[in-house]
Amino acid sequence: MNLQNxxxxxxxVDGEIFDRLAHVSRRNMFSMWANKAAKVAVxxxxxxxxxxxxxxxxxxxxxxxxxxxxxxxxxEYLEAEFYVRGTETSGLIxxxxxxxxxxxxxxxxxxxxxxxxxxxxxxxxxxxxxxxAKGAFPTVFSNFQTYMALSQAxxxxxxxxxxxxxxxxxxxxxxxxxxxxxxxxxxxxxxxIRVLRGFKGWITNSDASGLPVTIYASDNITNxxxxxxxxxxxxxxxxxxxxxxxxxxxxxxLAIAGPFIA
Amino acid sequence: MEELNTLPESPTRVEGVGRRSFLRYVGGAAVVxxxxxxxxxxxxxxxSSTPEYNLSKYARKMSNGITVDLGTGEVAILxxxxxxxxxxxxxxEMLLANPYSEMTAMERTMFTDIRDHEVIHREFFxxxxxxxxxxxxxxxxxxxxxxxxxxxIDVARQxxxxxxxxxxxxxxxxxxxxxxxxxxxxxxxxxxxxxxLSDLQxxxxxxxxxxxxxxxxxxxxxxxxxxxxAIVAPFIQETITFTLA
Numbered sequence: 001m002n003l004q005n006x007x008x009x010x011x012x013v014d015g016e017i018f019d020r021l022a023h024v025s026r027r028n029m030f031s032m033w034a035n036k037a038a039k040v041a042v043x044x045x046x047x048x049x050x051x052x053x054x055x056x057x058x059x060x061x062x063x064x065x066x067x068x069x070x071x072x073x074x075x076e077y078l079e080a081e082f083y084v085r086g087t088e089t090s091g092l093i094x095x096x097x098x099x100x101x102x103x104x105x106x107x108x109x110x111x112x113x114x115x116x117x118x119x120x121x122x123x124x125x126x127x128x129x130x131x132x133a134k135g136a137f138p139t140v141f142s143n144f145q146t147y148m149a150l151s152q153a154x155x156x157x158x159x160x161x162x163x164x165x166x167x168x169x170x171x172x173x174x175x176x177x178x179x180x181x182x183x184x185x186x187x188x189x190x191x192x193i194r195v196l197r198g199f200k201g202w203i204t205n206s207d208a209s210g211l212p213v214t215i216y217a218s219d220n221i222t223n224x225x226x227x228x229x230x231x232x233x234x235x236x237x238x239x240x241x242x243x244x245x246x247x248x249x250x251x252x253x254l255a256i257a258g259p260f261i262a
Numbered sequence: 263m264e265e266l267n268t269l270p271e272s273p274t275r276v277e278g279v280g281r282r283s284f285l286r287y288v289g290g291a292a293v294v295x296x297x298x299x300x301x302x303x304x305x306x307x308x309x310s311s312t313p314e315y316n317l318s319k320y321a322r323k324m325s326n327g328i329t330v331d332l333g334t335g336e337v338a339i340l341x342x343x344x345x346x347x348x349x350x351x352x353x354x355e356m357l358l359a360n361p362y363s364e365m366t367a368m369e370r371t372m373f374t375d376i377r378d379h380e381v382i383h384r385e386f387f388x389x390x391x392x393x394x395x396x397x398x399x400x401x402x403x404x405x406x407x408x409x410x411x412x413x414x415i416d417v418a419r420q421x422x423x424x425x426x427x428x429x430x431x432x433x434x435x436x437x438x439x440x441x442x443x444x445x446x447x448x449x450x451x452x453x454x455x456x457x458x459l460s461d462l463q464x465x466x467x468x469x470x471x472x473x474x475x476x477x478x479x480x481x482x483x484x485x486x487x488x489x490x491x492a493i494v495a496p497f498i499q500e501t502i503t504f505t506l507a
Contacts (some may be wrong), residue, residue, distance in 0.1 A: 103468030191454035207441030
């Protein structure tokens, strides 16, 4: 890994990262970084990566954490390339909606950079993507409706995927927090795209809104922590399903994403 | 009005005081707010044309003298979530009971959906906590003019952003997998609310996932419990205390 190239490529340091990471390390590593960053334009993701790996000392990130992060990275690669291609295909995205997709693109690219920085040499390589899903969506980059539908599919799947991995990070609090911080951003994206398509921003029952039903499988649960909520305070079962987003397992997510990986 | 800006908005200020003493800090802020309550909530308020965090502008601290302790450990975190859901649910209940005159059908549907989600979250925590649940809290929205559309949406957006940041910051304190997962199921719904309320306020912009809630690494900003409680304290008549870990 050529550090200088990465530094050049990355955004300049964001001062708040030091606040964000103040509790990552119990040692005083941060003041050291802060002083250094005052003189050198150290990119935020590199600082984050260093903080996370230092938190684990010489043993490095635990294997199960690496596995979660590489799973996330694979999904972020897919999303980032999808938005890069979409925003760079002239005539696809109407100009009044461009800011929405540029915003999402910026986040997904940032997620890729961050995860790659954290994983370092252990990062998986970017797969080759086929956004037609082997011919199922031939108009993905020529029909805005198709493009938006796939955008919703990737975002809602991303939300479910991160949620499904939270438990695997329960003993890695610093990494968990980063994953949660990505998770809610994906949910923001998903809601915005859903409304752009003319649907509600939240998921009612397992309604797939024209997408493959596997993306929303088992999202219609009304019992949480053993508490049956359908009808509570006079609220409908539908409202209850909207109020809780359900997770997907890694294998379910990979089955959804698989056709898009060439 | 200016002095209300001394209420802490920045998480770092509260984090700076350390876990042990943040409750005293919240209490101090509450006292400051309590002295100031001159403007009437029916005055037209100028709302920023760009996203800002300025909930203190809508704060008119009113105390009923009751102290509610959230408890310790995971129970405290679940009660913390219960407290926030109570506040959010009450806000949308109030909003829909006093709709601003130009509320569109689309807006009414959206607020109704969000209210229902928040009420369900509230009732869920109440049931799940059982005898460990804190009592019902008394909201104080006396500084919010519910007849002014721009104010109603501005406050809703900020409550939702605050809620998301609260869940994101609290996840690491949950050591039971089922609790962490359930918090995760809720936070993404709160994020959906936050995104759409931002878009209602700033249509067709990038504000649905804007630079205020999301940093340059594409990460949503977390807030520690002390920071969140400092932000919401003026809107709850009880004084909230708890001990982390």
